[in-house]
Amino acid sequence: MKKESNLKELMHYAGRHRFLTYLSLLLSAASAVLALFPFVFLFRITQEVLAVAPDFPRAGHVVHNGWLAVGFALLSIVVYVCALMSSHLSAFRIAGNIRKALMDHIAKLPLGFIGEMGSGKIRRIVNDSSAATETYLAHQLPDMSAAVTTPICMVILLFLFDWRFGLVSLLPIVLGFAAMFKMVGPQMAKDIKEYQNALADMNNEAVEYVRGVPVVKTFGQTVHSFARFKGTIDNYYKYCIAYCKKCRGPMLMYTVFINSAFAFLIALALILTGSGPVAQPILLNFIFYVIFTPIIATAMSKVMYMSENGMIVADALGRIHSILDVEPLPDPHASKRPADNSVTLENVTFRYSGSAEDAIRNISIKVEAGETVALVGPSGGGKTTVAGLISRFWDVTGGAIQIGGVNVKDISKDVLMDTVAYVFQDSKLLKTSILENVRLSKPNATRQEVERVLHEAQCDDIIAKLPQSIDTVIGTKGVYLSGGEQQRIAIARVMLKNAPFLILDEATAFADPENEALVQKAFERLSRGKPVIMIAHRLTTIRNADRVFALRDGRVEESGTHDALLANDGLYARMWRDYQTSINWKVGVNHG
Structure with a gap:
């Protein structure tokens, strides 16, 4: 041509x-x-x-x-x-x-x-x-x-x-x-x-x-x-x-x-x-x-x-x-709706465009409705890639991902976005008011609904110090929020969306101890009764997870409860010991 x-x-x-x-x-x-x-x-x-x-x-x-x-x-x-x-x-x-x-x-x-x-x-x-x-x-x-x-x-x-x-x-x-x-x-x-x-x-x-x-x-x-x-x-x-x-x-x-x-x-x-x-x-x-x-x-x-x-x-x-010329991911002609909130990964393999090696290989994970599953492992192990594939940021190279028994490829983009809520480790707030930032997930939400989710997301102290309450525009006239504060606003946004399935990708990574405690309280309210996939390097945040999957080099190396994996003395146990050493470390102390 x-x-x-x-x-x-x-x-x-x-x-x-x-x-x-x-x-x-x-x-x-x-x-x-x-x-x-x-x-x-x-x-x-x-x-x-x-x-x-x-x-x-x-x-x-x-x-x-x-x-x-x-x-x-x-x-x-x-x-x-x-x-x-x-x-x-x-x-x-x-x-x-x-x-x-x-x-x-x-x-x-x-x-x-x-x-x-x-x-x-x-x-x-x-x-x-x-x-x-x-x-x-x-x-x-x-x-x-x-x-x-x-x-x-x-x-x-x-x-x-x-x-x-x-x-x-x-x-x-x-x-x-x-x-x-x-x-x-x-x-x-x-x-x-x-x-x-x-x-x-x-x-x-x-x-x-x-x-x-x-x-x-x-x-x-x-x-x-x-x-x-x-x-x-x-x-x-x-x-x-x-x-x-x-x-x-x-x-x-x-x-x-x-x-x-x-x-x-x-x-x-x-x-x-x-x-x-x-x-x-x-x-x-x-x-x-x-x-x-x-x-x-x-x-x-x-x-x-x-x-x-x-x-x-x-x-x-x-x-x-x-x-x-980049083709969007194909949308099904007739979208199917998940029967429930369970998520299943069956022998999932994925390779990034232009890469010579697979990012993840033959991963199989099942998350039942109401279950909390944690993904841990060294950096580059494939944790965020797995979470992204569930949200269909890409399509799998091999295998299949199902939500409620339906392949994610057979679920329309709108339905999938209504089903899965993703909290990023570095959530972005737009240069607009707190009200409009939270409303992004539900544009027709009332002011009362926004105020309610902000309260549930432990944001009362943030709103109290803003000059125009929730109408304050972020990034103007010296109004800025810390990483942990931004994360709580982002959680309020996800709460307003009220999706049935939740993915938390290092959601407390930029929070200080005080903010982390408030973020954890917000998570508890947000995830109540919902299946959750958590990605975390702070292992104390996932010790109560129903199951933990330890990933390395794109593969599941081991899985089980926190106590079972400690007893197994494998990758997770080594990571736990290293983490405990790191949090007990103090400046000026000779650790031998």
Whole structure:
């Protein structure tokens, strides 16, 4: 299937404004033609002045031709402004529609995709790539139309007056583009893509670095403590320096040649004149071409950058498609509803996209309705991946996951989200009021319902210190919450949702002891009568779980109750001993 042109593809997002884009092309071309007429009138003025010299009062048409030159120049400007107005109206609508399409599609994609691509890279595609299309449509495309029209008309004018001077005026253009030949074509497209990749990687790592600034400041570290970020900066630096060095020679030759038309004209004038006096026709054409040829450099530079602009927007569209072409997880035609709240994992295997190894292998776990199950193990063991698969952040590579006897693939996204509530270890609050943050899980909830769940989530002390109670906007006028406080607000949000199945992923990871106690009380109320899967490194929080599954390297190494696993003296027992040692550790005490 033949790939659509950049313009044709962008027009899909234009709607009824597409005619404005085409109108801008026509107006820009018309403006370019009108801009050449003043030079014709300048030629007439010069011709008349030379003809009557030195009796200049006989030049009776100078003022008339001068006003015509000014009139056409002003008319060209007006037409060009109309072209830009048309192109901008269309470009803004297209860029806005692209952003809407991206955000609408991102909302349909599983959360696993967001984590794999990275929030920084997604943000850059949504903002910067759509902005590149806006710049292309609003400025570069109309200029392209003018850049193509101007040389055609100029060539006609060059040969209309004196073909010899016209031919010499074109020589520096030919030499200039010959010098630039190495910088155009497939290699330039590859270079632009590498540049955008280096920039995207640096941007993505920058976002992660900024998020870690508090840690950097606390421990007095520099950017070097974030090796990946430093690596992307170095990679971007090396690429830019290498690319500049590669382009230095051709660009220097192009600049010299494209601006050397004046020298070529002088040489031709001297050849035509010989050792005799300068003939009036030669002087007239020489003066005209000296005035006219500088426009050639400007026009040809725009033509030269046409291919680069096209490659930039093509790269932007490619990055936009890197999101739009990702297929959402298939939704069943007829959604089934779970018979109960039990969860079963049968020989589940999963591998991340692009990975050479499975993240989890042949895991089988059954959580009965009302049962609390804990997942523990070393970092990277697959605990969060298992929880994400239950919530269908991804689809399993092998095996099956069932909720209430129904495969999660046969449950619609809306039903699944109503069935499973997920409390992340780093729950996010939006920059809006406490009321609206909690209402995210149930937009039609009343104020009384929100206040009730905030009370049940042990948030009374938080609300009491806020200047406008639950109407206080987070993140404004110095109103900020600690990690533990944010977690309690997030728990209130989950309580309002009241889903029948609960997943807690390191939900107390950022809480201090006081906040942890309050969070635990909130969890007890939240999980009452519901099946729960808990992921925890603080093993004291899961000692009362009905069953504990110890995972390592993507496999279940052992399972049982807390006491049974301690007696087994396996992975869990070793983790428990290490944890007990860590919580008893004190600063300044020799632990041997």
